[in-house]
Amino acid sequence: MTDKKIRVLVAKPGLDGHDRGAKVVARALRDAGMEVIYTGLRQTPEMIAEAALQEDVDVVGLSILSGAHMALAPRILELLKKNGQDQVKVFIGGIIPDEDMPRLKEMGITGIYGPGASTDEIIRDVREAVQP
Amino acid sequence: MSLTQSLLEGNRLALARLLTQVENDAPGGRESLMELFPHTGRAHLIGVTGAPGTGKSSLVNQLALAYRRNADKKVAIVAVDPSSPFTGGAVLGDRVRMRDLSGDEGVFIRSMATRGSLGGIAQKTASVVQVFDAAGYEIIIIETVGAGQSEVDVARLAHTTIVVEAPGMGDEIQAIKAGILEIADVLVINKADRPGVENTERALRSTLELAHPTKRVFRHHGKTMELSTPDTAPNLWIPSIVKTVATEGKGMDELIEAIAKHAAHLHQSGDRLARDRARLESELEALLQTALIDRFMETIPQQNYEEILRNVVNRNISPYEAVKLLVNGNPK
Numbered sequence: 001m002t003d004k005k006i007r008v009l010v011a012k013p014g015l016d017g018h019d020r021g022a023k024v025v026a027r028a029l030r031d032a033g034m035e036v037i038y039t040g041l042r043q044t045p046e047m048i049a050e051a052a053l054q055e056d057v058d059v060v061g062l063s064i065l066s067g068a069h070m071a072l073a074p075r076i077l078e079l080l081k082k083n084g085q086d087q088v089k090v091f092i093g094g095i096i097p098d099e100d101m102p103r104l105k106e107m108g109i110t111g112i113y114g115p116g117a118s119t120d121e122i123i124r125d126v127r128e129a130v131q132p
Numbered sequence: 133m134s135l136t137q138s139l140l141e142g143n144r145l146a147l148a149r150l151l152t153q154v155e156n157d158a159p160g161g162r163e164s165l166m167e168l169f170p171h172t173g174r175a176h177l178i179g180v181t182g183a184p185g186t187g188k189s190s191l192v193n194q195l196a197l198a199y200r201r202n203a204d205k206k207v208a209i210v211a212v213d214p215s216s217p218f219t220g221g222a223v224l225g226d227r228v229r230m231r232d233l234s235g236d237e238g239v240f241i242r243s244m245a246t247r248g249s250l251g252g253i254a255q256k257t258a259s260v261v262q263v264f265d266a267a268g269y270e271i272i273i274i275e276t277v278g279a280g281q282s283e284v285d286v287a288r289l290a291h292t293t294i295v296v297e298a299p300g301m302g303d304e305i306q307a308i309k310a311g312i313l314e315i316a317d318v319l320v321i322n323k324a325d326r327p328g329v330e331n332t333e334r335a336l337r338s339t340l341e342l343a344h345p346t347k348r349v350f351r352h353h354g355k356t357m358e359l360s361t362p363d364t365a366p367n368l369w370i371p372s373i374v375k376t377v378a379t380e381g382k383g384m385d386e387l388i389e390a391i392a393k394h395a396a397h398l399h400q401s402g403d404r405l406a407r408d409r410a411r412l413e414s415e416l417e418a419l420l421q422t423a424l425i426d427r428f429m430e431t432i433p434q435q436n437y438e439e440i441l442r443n444v445v446n447r448n449i450s451p452y453e454a455v456k457l458l459v460n461g462n463p464k
Contacts, residue, residue: 004156005220005245030221035245040228047234051227054241056148084145 006034006130007057011048012041013076014066021093022063028119029061029126045072049079052088058130064094069104077108089129093117135160136167139267144240147267151242154259165259168266173408175208175265175272176395179290181252181312184278186298187322189229190378192275196233198384199271208240208269209233210260212253214277215245222246226275240269252276252283258415261289279312287315288411291404292394294387296320297336299328313339316371318390324375324383333373340371369397432458 010026012019019041026036037055039048052060060080064072069092080088089110096104096112104112111125135153138146153161178195180188189211196207211226224243233239242260249255253276264272276286287293295316313319319340321332372390376383398404429437440457443449449457 004158005247007152026223030216030223031219033219033221035215035222035224035243037227037243038223038225040225040231043231044234047231050234051241053145053148055243056152 006059006126007037007055008034008059008061008126009037009039009048009052009055009057010061010063011039011043011051012063013043013045013048013072014064014068015042016064016066017041018065019063021065022061025061025063025093025119025122028123032123032127034126045075045079048076049083049085052080052085053083057088059089059091059126061091061093061126064092064096067095069094069096070100073104073109074107089126091122091126091129093122136164139164139168139263140171142268144237147240147263148242150263151260154263155244155254155256157256161259165262168263171266172262173265174268175261175270176292176391177261177265177290178271178273178391179276179286179293180273180296181276181279181283181286181293181315182296182320182322183280183298186278186296187378188275188278188296189226191294191296191320191322191376192226192273193230193232194376194378194381194384195387196230196239196271196273197381198388200233200236200238202385202388204238205270206238206240206268207271207273208242208264208267209273209275210242210244210257210264211275212244212246212257212277215247217248220247240264246277249285250283251285252279253285253289258289258411284312284315288414291398291407292317292391294318294320294391296322297332298323299326299332317369317394318387319371319373320383320387321373321375322378325377325380329375333375336373340373369394369401369403 008029010022012022026038029036037051037057039051048060060076062073062076073090073092077090080086080090090108091111091113092104092109093113096114101112110129111122113122135146135150139150150161150164154165180192182188192209192211196209199205199207209230211224213222213224213226215222222245224245226243227241230241233241244254244257244260246254253274257274261272261274274286274290276283293315295312297319298321319336321329321336372393374383374387374390376387398407437458440454444451444454
Protein backbone atom coordinates (compact mmCIF):
# COMPACT_ATOMS: atom_id res chain seq x y z
CA MET A 1 0.00 0.00 0.00
CA THR A 2 1.42 3.38 -0.88
CA ASP A 3 1.22 6.22 1.56
CA LYS A 4 1.81 9.35 -0.49
CA LYS A 5 2.07 12.58 1.46
CA ILE A 6 2.41 16.06 0.02
CA ARG A 7 5.86 17.31 0.99
CA VAL A 8 6.39 21.07 1.22
CA LEU A 9 9.57 23.03 1.84
CA VAL A 10 8.91 26.30 3.65
CA ALA A 11 11.89 28.61 3.37
CA LYS A 12 12.78 32.22 3.96
CA PRO A 13 15.29 33.52 1.46
CA GLY A 14 16.95 36.88 1.87
CA LEU A 15 17.80 38.96 4.87
CA ASP A 16 14.62 40.03 6.60
CA GLY A 17 14.12 38.29 9.91
CA HIS A 18 10.38 38.17 10.25
CA ASP A 19 9.28 34.55 10.06
CA ARG A 20 5.89 34.68 11.76
CA GLY A 21 4.04 34.25 8.46
CA ALA A 22 6.21 31.35 7.36
CA LYS A 23 5.51 29.60 10.65
CA VAL A 24 1.76 30.18 10.45
CA VAL A 25 1.69 28.72 6.94
CA ALA A 26 3.89 25.77 7.97
CA ARG A 27 1.53 25.02 10.82
CA ALA A 28 -1.57 25.33 8.62
CA LEU A 29 -0.14 22.95 6.02
CA ARG A 30 0.75 20.52 8.79
CA ASP A 31 -2.80 20.62 10.06
CA ALA A 32 -3.93 19.89 6.52
CA GLY A 33 -2.00 16.61 6.71
CA MET A 34 1.08 17.63 4.75
CA GLU A 35 4.72 17.08 5.68
CA VAL A 36 6.37 20.46 5.98
CA ILE A 37 10.13 20.80 6.01
CA TYR A 38 10.97 24.06 7.72
CA THR A 39 14.42 25.46 7.04
CA GLY A 40 14.46 28.69 8.97
CA LEU A 41 15.71 32.19 8.25
CA ARG A 42 18.22 33.68 5.86
CA GLN A 43 18.47 30.99 3.26
CA THR A 44 20.30 31.54 -0.01
CA PRO A 45 18.64 30.36 -3.24
CA GLU A 46 21.33 27.66 -3.43
CA MET A 47 20.47 26.37 0.04
CA ILE A 48 16.77 26.29 -0.82
CA ALA A 49 17.27 24.42 -4.09
CA GLU A 50 19.56 21.94 -2.40
CA ALA A 51 17.08 21.29 0.42
CA ALA A 52 14.27 20.88 -2.14
CA LEU A 53 16.37 18.28 -3.93
CA GLN A 54 17.39 16.31 -0.85
CA GLU A 55 13.87 16.31 0.53
CA ASP A 56 12.27 15.55 -2.87
CA VAL A 57 9.45 17.98 -2.16
CA ASP A 58 6.39 18.61 -4.32
CA VAL A 59 6.09 22.26 -3.35
CA VAL A 60 8.40 25.08 -2.26
CA GLY A 61 6.84 27.92 -0.28
CA LEU A 62 8.90 31.11 -0.06
CA SER A 63 8.30 33.86 2.43
CA ILE A 64 9.73 37.15 1.18
CA LEU A 65 9.11 40.48 2.90
CA SER A 66 12.30 42.24 1.94
CA GLY A 67 11.29 43.39 -1.53
CA ALA A 68 13.97 41.25 -3.15
CA HIS A 69 11.50 38.84 -4.72
CA MET A 70 12.30 39.86 -8.31
CA ALA A 71 15.90 38.78 -7.73
CA LEU A 72 15.33 35.75 -5.50
CA ALA A 73 12.39 34.05 -7.21
CA PRO A 74 13.91 33.65 -10.69
CA ARG A 75 17.18 32.42 -9.23
CA ILE A 76 15.42 29.74 -7.22
CA LEU A 77 13.31 28.64 -10.20
CA GLU A 78 16.45 28.44 -12.31
CA LEU A 79 18.30 26.32 -9.74
CA LEU A 80 15.35 23.95 -9.33
CA LYS A 81 15.29 23.47 -13.08
CA LYS A 82 19.03 22.92 -13.20
CA ASN A 83 18.65 20.16 -10.60
CA GLY A 84 15.99 18.43 -12.70
CA GLN A 85 13.14 19.48 -10.44
CA ASP A 86 10.98 21.23 -13.03
CA GLN A 87 7.86 19.64 -11.56
CA VAL A 88 8.22 21.41 -8.20
CA LYS A 89 5.57 24.11 -7.70
CA VAL A 90 6.74 27.36 -6.14
CA PHE A 91 4.51 29.60 -4.03
CA ILE A 92 5.38 33.00 -2.59
CA GLY A 93 3.93 34.72 0.44
CA GLY A 94 4.82 38.19 1.62
CA ILE A 95 4.74 41.76 0.44
CA ILE A 96 4.55 41.65 -3.34
CA PRO A 97 3.46 44.80 -5.25
CA ASP A 98 0.60 44.24 -7.68
CA GLU A 99 2.67 45.24 -10.69
CA ASP A 100 5.21 42.45 -10.03
CA MET A 101 2.62 39.68 -9.86
CA PRO A 102 2.12 39.07 -13.59
CA ARG A 103 5.85 38.86 -14.18
CA LEU A 104 6.33 36.40 -11.32
CA LYS A 105 3.49 34.25 -12.65
CA GLU A 106 5.09 34.33 -16.08
CA MET A 107 8.36 33.09 -14.64
CA GLY A 108 6.53 30.08 -13.28
CA ILE A 109 5.47 31.01 -9.76
CA THR A 110 2.27 29.07 -9.07
CA GLY A 111 0.67 31.23 -6.39
CA ILE A 112 1.26 34.56 -4.65
CA TYR A 113 -0.26 35.52 -1.29
CA GLY A 114 -0.18 38.84 0.50
CA PRO A 115 -1.17 39.87 4.00
CA GLY A 116 -4.67 38.66 4.87
CA ALA A 117 -4.62 35.66 2.55
CA SER A 118 -6.49 32.79 4.16
CA THR A 119 -4.66 29.60 4.97
CA ASP A 120 -7.60 27.63 3.59
CA GLU A 121 -7.00 29.24 0.22
CA ILE A 122 -3.29 28.34 0.33
CA ILE A 123 -4.04 24.74 1.32
CA ARG A 124 -6.57 24.39 -1.49
CA ASP A 125 -4.18 25.82 -4.07
CA VAL A 126 -1.30 23.61 -2.94
CA ARG A 127 -3.48 20.52 -3.14
CA GLU A 128 -4.69 21.48 -6.61
CA ALA A 129 -1.20 22.24 -7.85
CA VAL A 130 0.20 18.84 -6.95
CA GLN A 131 -2.71 16.83 -8.36
CA PRO A 132 -1.19 14.44 -10.87
CA MET B 133 18.63 4.28 -17.05
CA SER B 134 16.76 3.06 -14.00
CA LEU B 135 16.72 5.06 -10.77
CA THR B 136 18.72 2.36 -9.05
CA GLN B 137 21.50 2.55 -11.62
CA SER B 138 21.60 6.35 -11.50
CA LEU B 139 21.79 6.16 -7.72
CA LEU B 140 24.71 3.75 -7.82
CA GLU B 141 26.46 6.18 -10.16
CA GLY B 142 26.03 8.95 -7.63
CA ASN B 143 23.04 10.88 -8.99
CA ARG B 144 21.58 12.86 -6.09
CA LEU B 145 18.18 13.42 -7.67
CA ALA B 146 17.80 9.67 -8.25
CA LEU B 147 18.73 9.13 -4.61
CA ALA B 148 16.12 11.66 -3.43
CA ARG B 149 13.41 10.10 -5.61
CA LEU B 150 14.23 6.58 -4.48
CA LEU B 151 14.11 7.66 -0.85
CA THR B 152 10.57 8.93 -1.46
CA GLN B 153 9.51 5.70 -3.14
CA VAL B 154 10.94 3.65 -0.30
CA GLU B 155 9.38 5.87 2.35
CA ASN B 156 5.98 5.61 0.66
CA ASP B 157 6.41 1.86 0.19
CA ALA B 158 5.64 2.35 -3.50
CA PRO B 159 5.95 -0.73 -5.72
CA GLY B 160 9.11 0.65 -7.37
CA GLY B 161 10.64 1.18 -3.95
CA ARG B 162 10.51 -2.47 -2.99
CA GLU B 163 12.08 -3.56 -6.26
CA SER B 164 14.86 -1.03 -5.84
CA LEU B 165 15.53 -2.24 -2.30
CA MET B 166 15.94 -5.75 -3.67
CA GLU B 167 18.40 -4.53 -6.30
CA LEU B 168 20.29 -2.36 -3.84
CA PHE B 169 20.57 -4.89 -1.03
CA PRO B 170 23.86 -6.47 -2.24
CA HIS B 171 25.43 -3.00 -2.07
CA THR B 172 24.54 -2.45 1.58
CA GLY B 173 26.34 -3.33 4.79
CA ARG B 174 29.32 -1.01 4.41
CA ALA B 175 28.24 2.12 6.27
CA HIS B 176 28.66 2.79 9.96
CA LEU B 177 25.23 3.66 11.37
CA ILE B 178 25.15 6.12 14.24
CA GLY B 179 21.91 6.64 16.16
CA VAL B 180 21.47 9.89 18.06
CA THR B 181 18.68 10.02 20.61
CA GLY B 182 17.73 11.93 23.75
CA ALA B 183 15.04 14.08 25.27
CA PRO B 184 13.64 17.07 23.37
CA GLY B 185 15.82 20.12 23.75
CA THR B 186 19.04 18.35 24.70
CA GLY B 187 20.59 19.54 21.45
CA LYS B 188 20.45 16.49 19.20
CA SER B 189 20.17 18.42 15.94
CA SER B 190 22.98 20.81 16.81
CA LEU B 191 25.14 17.86 17.82
CA VAL B 192 24.40 16.03 14.57
CA ASN B 193 25.27 19.19 12.65
CA GLN B 194 28.65 19.50 14.34
CA LEU B 195 29.35 15.79 14.21
CA ALA B 196 28.76 15.73 10.46
CA LEU B 197 30.98 18.79 10.03
CA ALA B 198 33.72 17.08 12.01
CA TYR B 199 33.47 13.91 9.94
CA ARG B 200 33.77 15.97 6.77
CA ARG B 201 36.74 17.90 8.14
CA ASN B 202 38.71 15.10 9.80
CA ALA B 203 37.96 12.04 7.77
CA ASP B 204 36.50 13.30 4.48
CA LYS B 205 33.76 10.69 4.70
CA LYS B 206 30.44 11.02 2.91
CA VAL B 207 27.77 11.65 5.53
CA ALA B 208 24.03 11.05 5.31
CA ILE B 209 21.65 12.31 7.96
CA VAL B 210 18.17 10.90 8.51
CA ALA B 211 16.35 13.32 10.80
CA VAL B 212 13.08 12.01 12.21
CA ASP B 213 10.35 14.24 13.65
CA PRO B 214 6.86 13.24 14.81
CA SER B 215 3.73 13.16 12.67
CA SER B 216 0.54 14.55 14.11
CA PRO B 217 -1.59 11.67 15.39
CA PHE B 218 -4.72 13.53 14.26
CA THR B 219 -3.99 14.91 10.80
CA GLY B 220 -0.95 12.86 9.77
CA GLY B 221 0.82 16.11 8.96
CA ALA B 222 4.21 17.09 10.32
CA VAL B 223 6.58 19.99 10.66
CA LEU B 224 10.11 18.69 10.16
CA GLY B 225 12.44 21.28 11.62
CA ASP B 226 15.79 19.59 12.12
CA ARG B 227 17.33 21.30 9.09
CA VAL B 228 17.11 24.64 10.90
CA ARG B 229 20.10 23.60 13.00
CA MET B 230 21.98 22.06 10.12
CA ARG B 231 22.52 25.04 7.87
CA ASP B 232 26.31 24.76 8.20
CA LEU B 233 26.15 21.60 6.12
CA SER B 234 24.56 23.32 3.17
CA GLY B 235 26.65 23.56 0.02
CA ASP B 236 28.66 20.41 0.73
CA GLU B 237 28.01 17.70 -1.87
CA GLY B 238 29.37 15.09 0.53
CA VAL B 239 26.43 15.57 2.90
CA PHE B 240 22.84 14.54 2.27
CA ILE B 241 20.12 15.38 4.78
CA ARG B 242 16.72 13.79 4.63
CA SER B 243 13.86 14.65 7.01
CA MET B 244 11.36 11.95 7.83
CA ALA B 245 8.05 12.00 9.68
CA THR B 246 7.26 9.09 11.99
CA ARG B 247 3.92 8.43 10.23
CA GLY B 248 2.35 6.76 13.23
CA SER B 249 5.35 4.79 14.44
CA LEU B 250 6.02 5.11 18.19
CA GLY B 251 9.55 3.80 18.65
CA GLY B 252 11.32 7.11 17.98
CA ILE B 253 12.00 6.41 14.31
CA ALA B 254 9.68 5.73 11.38
CA GLN B 255 8.80 2.27 10.19
CA LYS B 256 10.65 2.90 6.95
CA THR B 257 13.75 4.48 8.50
CA ALA B 258 15.68 1.22 8.23
CA SER B 259 14.89 0.98 4.51
CA VAL B 260 15.85 4.62 3.93
CA VAL B 261 19.16 3.92 5.66
CA GLN B 262 19.73 0.95 3.34
CA VAL B 263 19.33 3.22 0.32
CA PHE B 264 21.93 5.66 1.70
CA ASP B 265 24.23 2.74 2.47
CA ALA B 266 23.97 1.47 -1.11
CA ALA B 267 24.56 5.01 -2.41
CA GLY B 268 27.99 4.94 -0.79
CA TYR B 269 27.47 7.09 2.30
CA GLU B 270 30.03 5.83 4.79
CA ILE B 271 28.62 7.51 7.87
CA ILE B 272 24.86 7.52 8.34
CA ILE B 273 23.52 9.46 11.31
CA ILE B 274 19.96 8.71 12.39
CA GLU B 275 18.47 11.39 14.60
CA THR B 276 15.37 10.19 16.46
CA VAL B 277 12.41 12.25 17.57
CA GLY B 278 12.83 13.85 20.96
CA ALA B 279 12.74 10.65 22.97
CA GLY B 280 11.45 10.03 26.46
CA GLN B 281 12.20 6.80 28.19
CA SER B 282 11.22 4.02 25.87
CA GLU B 283 11.78 5.10 22.29
CA VAL B 284 14.63 2.68 21.81
CA ASP B 285 14.10 1.31 18.30
CA VAL B 286 17.12 3.19 17.03
CA ALA B 287 19.43 0.89 19.01
CA ARG B 288 18.27 -2.06 16.95
CA LEU B 289 19.11 -0.18 13.76
CA ALA B 290 22.34 1.64 14.59
CA HIS B 291 25.80 0.20 15.15
CA THR B 292 26.64 2.92 17.66
CA THR B 293 23.92 4.58 19.69
CA ILE B 294 24.59 7.99 21.19
CA VAL B 295 22.29 9.13 23.98
CA VAL B 296 22.36 12.89 24.50
CA GLU B 297 21.76 14.30 27.97
CA ALA B 298 21.96 17.84 29.23
CA PRO B 299 22.50 19.26 32.72
CA GLY B 300 19.39 19.59 34.81
CA MET B 301 17.38 16.92 33.07
CA GLY B 302 16.73 14.63 36.00
CA ASP B 303 18.15 12.98 39.09
CA GLU B 304 19.77 9.66 39.80
CA ILE B 305 16.51 7.78 39.86
CA GLN B 306 15.87 8.84 36.28
CA ALA B 307 19.29 7.53 35.46
CA ILE B 308 18.72 4.03 36.83
CA LYS B 309 15.38 3.46 35.18
CA ALA B 310 15.38 0.98 32.37
CA GLY B 311 15.14 2.20 28.84
CA ILE B 312 16.96 4.86 27.00
CA LEU B 313 20.18 4.97 29.05
CA GLU B 314 20.62 1.24 28.64
CA ILE B 315 20.92 1.51 24.90
CA ALA B 316 23.77 4.04 25.01
CA ASP B 317 27.09 3.02 23.54
CA VAL B 318 28.31 6.57 23.97
CA LEU B 319 26.77 9.02 26.42
CA VAL B 320 27.00 12.68 25.49
CA ILE B 321 26.50 15.40 28.07
CA ASN B 322 25.71 18.32 25.83
CA LYS B 323 25.52 21.96 26.95
CA ALA B 324 28.50 21.16 29.16
CA ASP B 325 29.11 24.87 29.72
CA ARG B 326 25.94 25.05 31.81
CA PRO B 327 25.91 24.87 35.59
CA GLY B 328 25.12 21.46 37.03
CA VAL B 329 27.18 19.54 34.55
CA GLU B 330 29.21 17.91 37.35
CA ASN B 331 26.05 16.55 38.96
CA THR B 332 24.82 15.14 35.68
CA GLU B 333 28.16 13.52 35.02
CA ARG B 334 28.31 12.03 38.51
CA ALA B 335 24.80 10.61 38.23
CA LEU B 336 25.51 9.07 34.84
CA ARG B 337 28.83 7.63 35.95
CA SER B 338 27.37 6.00 39.02
CA THR B 339 24.63 4.51 36.86
CA LEU B 340 27.21 3.08 34.52
CA GLU B 341 29.13 1.65 37.44
CA LEU B 342 26.03 -0.07 38.74
CA ALA B 343 25.50 -1.63 35.36
CA HIS B 344 29.15 -2.38 34.65
CA PRO B 345 30.88 -2.77 38.01
CA THR B 346 34.56 -2.01 38.20
CA LYS B 347 36.90 -2.89 41.04
CA ARG B 348 36.75 -0.40 43.85
CA VAL B 349 39.52 0.23 46.29
CA PHE B 350 38.80 2.04 49.54
CA ARG B 351 40.19 2.35 53.03
CA HIS B 352 38.32 0.92 55.96
CA HIS B 353 39.65 0.99 59.55
CA GLY B 354 43.05 1.90 58.22
CA LYS B 355 43.27 -1.07 55.90
CA THR B 356 43.17 -0.92 52.16
CA MET B 357 40.37 -3.10 51.01
CA GLU B 358 39.35 -4.16 47.62
CA LEU B 359 35.77 -4.77 46.72
CA SER B 360 35.72 -7.49 44.15
CA THR B 361 33.30 -7.38 41.28
CA PRO B 362 31.34 -10.12 39.66
CA ASP B 363 33.13 -11.50 36.65
CA THR B 364 32.16 -9.62 33.60
CA ALA B 365 32.58 -10.85 30.09
CA PRO B 366 35.93 -9.68 28.77
CA ASN B 367 34.39 -8.21 25.65
CA LEU B 368 31.90 -6.10 27.51
CA TRP B 369 31.64 -2.55 26.24
CA ILE B 370 31.48 0.13 28.87
CA PRO B 371 29.82 3.24 27.46
CA SER B 372 32.07 6.25 27.31
CA ILE B 373 30.95 9.67 28.48
CA VAL B 374 31.78 12.67 26.31
CA LYS B 375 31.10 16.28 27.25
CA THR B 376 30.21 18.62 24.41
CA VAL B 377 28.99 22.12 23.67
CA ALA B 378 27.38 21.47 20.32
CA THR B 379 26.55 25.07 19.49
CA GLU B 380 30.27 25.88 19.64
CA GLY B 381 31.52 22.60 18.20
CA LYS B 382 33.36 21.70 21.40
CA GLY B 383 34.10 18.04 22.15
CA MET B 384 33.53 16.77 18.61
CA ASP B 385 36.98 15.22 18.17
CA GLU B 386 36.52 13.35 21.43
CA LEU B 387 33.09 12.19 20.30
CA ILE B 388 34.41 10.93 16.96
CA GLU B 389 37.15 9.11 18.83
CA ALA B 390 34.64 7.47 21.17
CA ILE B 391 32.56 6.35 18.17
CA ALA B 392 35.65 4.97 16.43
CA LYS B 393 36.59 3.06 19.59
CA HIS B 394 33.14 1.57 19.77
CA ALA B 395 33.25 0.64 16.09
CA ALA B 396 36.58 -1.12 16.65
CA HIS B 397 35.12 -2.92 19.65
CA LEU B 398 32.17 -4.11 17.55
CA HIS B 399 34.55 -5.62 15.01
CA GLN B 400 36.86 -7.26 17.54
CA SER B 401 34.14 -8.73 19.71
CA GLY B 402 32.07 -9.98 16.79
CA ASP B 403 29.22 -7.83 18.03
CA ARG B 404 28.80 -6.14 14.68
CA LEU B 405 28.01 -9.42 13.00
CA ALA B 406 25.71 -10.40 15.84
CA ARG B 407 23.85 -7.08 15.66
CA ASP B 408 23.61 -7.32 11.90
CA ARG B 409 22.23 -10.80 12.16
CA ALA B 410 19.68 -9.84 14.80
CA ARG B 411 18.54 -6.85 12.80
CA LEU B 412 18.17 -8.73 9.54
CA GLU B 413 16.44 -11.58 11.32
CA SER B 414 13.83 -9.29 12.83
CA GLU B 415 13.36 -7.61 9.44
CA LEU B 416 12.90 -11.03 7.85
CA GLU B 417 10.43 -12.03 10.54
CA ALA B 418 8.40 -8.86 10.13
CA LEU B 419 8.20 -9.29 6.36
CA LEU B 420 7.32 -12.94 6.78
CA GLN B 421 4.53 -12.08 9.18
CA THR B 422 3.02 -9.59 6.77
CA ALA B 423 3.30 -11.99 3.87
CA LEU B 424 1.80 -14.89 5.80
CA ILE B 425 -1.06 -12.80 7.13
CA ASP B 426 -1.81 -11.50 3.64
CA ARG B 427 -1.80 -15.01 2.24
CA PHE B 428 -3.89 -16.35 5.10
CA MET B 429 -6.47 -13.56 4.84
CA GLU B 430 -6.96 -14.41 1.18
CA THR B 431 -8.13 -17.89 2.14
CA ILE B 432 -10.82 -16.69 4.51
CA PRO B 433 -14.15 -15.63 3.07
CA GLN B 434 -14.73 -12.00 3.94
CA GLN B 435 -18.22 -12.82 5.21
CA ASN B 436 -16.85 -15.40 7.61
CA TYR B 437 -14.33 -12.97 8.98
CA GLU B 438 -16.92 -10.23 9.44
CA GLU B 439 -19.18 -12.56 11.34
CA ILE B 440 -16.47 -13.68 13.72
CA LEU B 441 -15.44 -10.07 14.24
CA ARG B 442 -19.05 -9.18 15.01
CA ASN B 443 -19.18 -11.95 17.58
CA VAL B 444 -16.09 -10.55 19.23
CA VAL B 445 -17.51 -7.02 19.24
CA ASN B 446 -20.73 -8.31 20.82
CA ARG B 447 -18.66 -10.04 23.49
CA ASN B 448 -20.02 -13.45 22.43
CA ILE B 449 -16.53 -14.85 21.96
CA SER B 450 -13.12 -13.61 23.01
CA PRO B 451 -10.43 -12.59 20.53
CA TYR B 452 -8.51 -15.74 21.52
CA GLU B 453 -11.45 -17.94 20.55
CA ALA B 454 -11.86 -15.96 17.36
CA VAL B 455 -8.26 -16.66 16.36
CA LYS B 456 -8.76 -20.33 17.11
CA LEU B 457 -11.83 -20.42 14.91
CA LEU B 458 -10.06 -18.62 12.10
CA VAL B 459 -6.83 -20.60 12.21
CA ASN B 460 -8.27 -24.04 12.75
CA GLY B 461 -10.72 -23.45 9.98
CA ASN B 462 -14.37 -23.47 10.75
CA PRO B 463 -15.80 -24.09 7.32
CA LYS B 464 -19.35 -23.12 6.89
